[in-house]
Amino acid sequence: MTEIVTPGERLALSAEYDAGTGTCVKDTFICATLVGIKRVLPAGQAEAEQRPRVEVVRSGVEPVVPRAGDTVTARVVRINPRLAAVDILCVGPKPVQQRYSGVIRVQDVRATEIDKVKIEASFRPGDVVRAEVLSLGDARSYHLTTAQNQLGVVYARSAAGVPMVPLSWQEMQCPTTKAVENRKVAKLDA
Structure with a gap:
């Protein structure tokens, strides 16, 4: 099941997961910094990756909007x-x-x-x-x-x-x- 998250939304406890791309740590929680799909990656084989990692991946393509100078x-x-x-x-x-x-x-x-x-x-x-x-x-x-x-x-x-x-x-x-x-x-x- 894909879970769409928004900025500021709590994703996991920072004691149990590592913060990946599209996230930040606030207090004891890992929070989303952008709109996208929450993804949990399993713990890696290296010593540095002992916990699963939570990240947010952008969903879709950003809309193309004309701006001054374009x-x-x-x-x-x-x-x-x-x-x-x-x-x-x-x-x-x-x-x-x-x-x-x-x-x-x-x-x-x-x-x-x-x-x-x-x-x-x-x-x-x-x-x-x-x-x-x-x-x-x-x-x-x-x-x-x-x-x-x-x-x-x-x-x-x-x-x-x-x-x-x-x-x-x-x-x-x-x-x-x-x-x-x-x-x-x-x-x-x-």
Whole structure:
């Protein structure tokens, strides 16, 4: 039977057991220091391990949550003249388990010539972008930025439904129709 324990919970008497990982000794008790599964290991063969050892092993995987400064991968879901609304898909290389929303405001698209930025010339719904988390923003979404060379659109489909190829930092081309579309393109690592 697996027993899930929480921090501070008494696991055993310190006179009868050794404290293992995820535990501490408080007064005469071994207590849990994290949430996880209580495990008792039998006494070892060496002289130092004369008693069984109690430890707490984390259960499951810690949730992936975006934090300020993290690089995220997101899909553009809608745009308007002031911002692009996105759904965050990954934090770094780790996929998120639940839905996180974000916005890229017009002033956060690029670092220069901010007054000339047009959202519809930078992103389109369905584009996949690499962005950095600026802040938590409001209760509904994270504030993101693409104002660095390595940030911006990393994947886009043309009107013909074909993955587009970057031409420059502000243009992508459909390899089938040769149509050129404006985007804020991420500089890919060489």
